[in-house]
Amino acid sequence: MLKKLFGGNKSVEEQIVAPINGKVVSLDEVDDPVFSQRMMGDGVAIEPDDGKVVSPVSGEIVQLFPTNHAVGIKTKSGVEVLVHIGLETVSMEGEGFEGFVKTGDQVNAGDHLITFDMDLVKEKAKSTITPVVITNFDDVVDNFDPSYSDGADAGQSTIATLKTK
Template sequence: MLKKLFGKKEEAPKTVVASAPLTGTVKSLDEVPDPVFSQKMMGDGIAIDPSEGKVVSPVDGEIMQLFPTKHAVGIKAKNGAELLIHIGLETVSMNGEGFEAHVSEGSKVNKGDALITFDLDLVKEKAKSTITPIILTNGDNMGELVKKEAVSVTAGKEEVLEITAE
């Protein structure tokens, strides 16, 4: 009991490897038809053009933000990296239609846990694009971001980003 109270605190890992949060085709951010993402205004990262409507956690961490419309989720990895997964473009106007969240703010998640499921056909019909940016939003506070070579990915399987804390 005392050991638990006064024992060593688990040290945060310096480097976190993020797996693909969706199944689909990896794109570079400059291919995203939205300047907020293509010009990296929110941060650097990658995008995935999904082939199925399921988003899983790319890292072990905590849900920092779940948008009320369920079209985007923010996760803080154990090394402090903050990742935003923004499903499709201009999906906020769908007001949550076709989206179902499986987590809430403050939820602890493990790599591969289901975060959000969505109706891919409905997003294709109602949104500007299904392309989903995965952004490191606090890159200025982190060390290095390495984008892994990946083209076709399966949710929770292939590694897509390696993020090192300073």
């Protein structure tokens, strides 16, 4: 009752846009139990068409792995989104990856984050499939609506809508 009177914790709707051009699929299709069994959280995955990664949300870069194969962004409402480029790409030790942001940077949805050499990832890693995961899903998400597509456009196409708790 007090929350209603004083405007306490209101649910916020967040749009997550494609961080990369490609086909949006369920995490069930990711050949890695950490993602397919949602151990890190829920989300979607993208089978990329190219090697340019943009921010899926507006917020703060809270983590950029030294190898530039993954980046975490936190929105103002507290949703934490991880973009993990490919599977077993950490073993490439940064080869073929270039980051354009650093921890603490403020970004808008669609801002350029990382570029990677897709041919090199195909050659040296397990897969190019790119999970996009809400890492604090259980703590902040009340409703999650993924949007699968054969042709998502980076920075443009909504791949998921969620409401915060």
